[in-house]
Amino acid sequence: MRALALILLLAGCSTQGSGGLFSVYRDTDVPIASKAVFAPERYLGVWYEVSRYPVPFQSGCVGVTAEYGLRDDGLLSVLNICRDTAGQETARIEGTAEIVGPGRLKVRFPSVPFVAADYWVLWTDEDYRTAVVGAPNGRSGWILNRTPDIRADRLQAARDVLQFNGYDLSRLEEF
DSSP, rough: HHHHHHHHHHHHHOOSSSSSSSSOOOOTSOOOOOOOOOHHHHHHHHEEEEEEOOOGGGGTEEEEEEEEOOEEEEEEEEEEEEOOOOSSSEEEEEEEEEEOOOOOEEETTSSSSSSSSEEEEEEOTTTEEEEEOOTTTTOOOOEEEEESSOOOHHHHHHHHHHTTTBBBBOOEEEO
């Protein structure tokens, strides 16, 4: 857990481009847009990661889940769980997300001081079964689904959203 927190802290301090801890997976000259009509209450619950861009803090993780809940103070609770190939939990991190605009969240983890990460919901299907998440700096991106398996049409739509927002699909990992 401490190693995960340290990596997240270093990631927040890294510089964009090839010299930093994170690779950049999108052309940052391409405009990026978050979901303009975002219903946070529909986003709550468990999401399964079906695709992601490689980030050091998720190295070796499969079967990743992210769970969002509503707190009394108006923030969202965040619980991310990493599993190994046998399905055993290997790491978890809890934090909060503040809604700072339509589809735009700032995520903070207490074990990673002074760092708030941009987490933009770029798209969801109409029923909030599939979501695409990214960051303006292009260092991260995920395709999430309400179940571990995703229908081919929704996966293709999610991939199209990433590409439209400047992401390099050749570097996307699918599980």
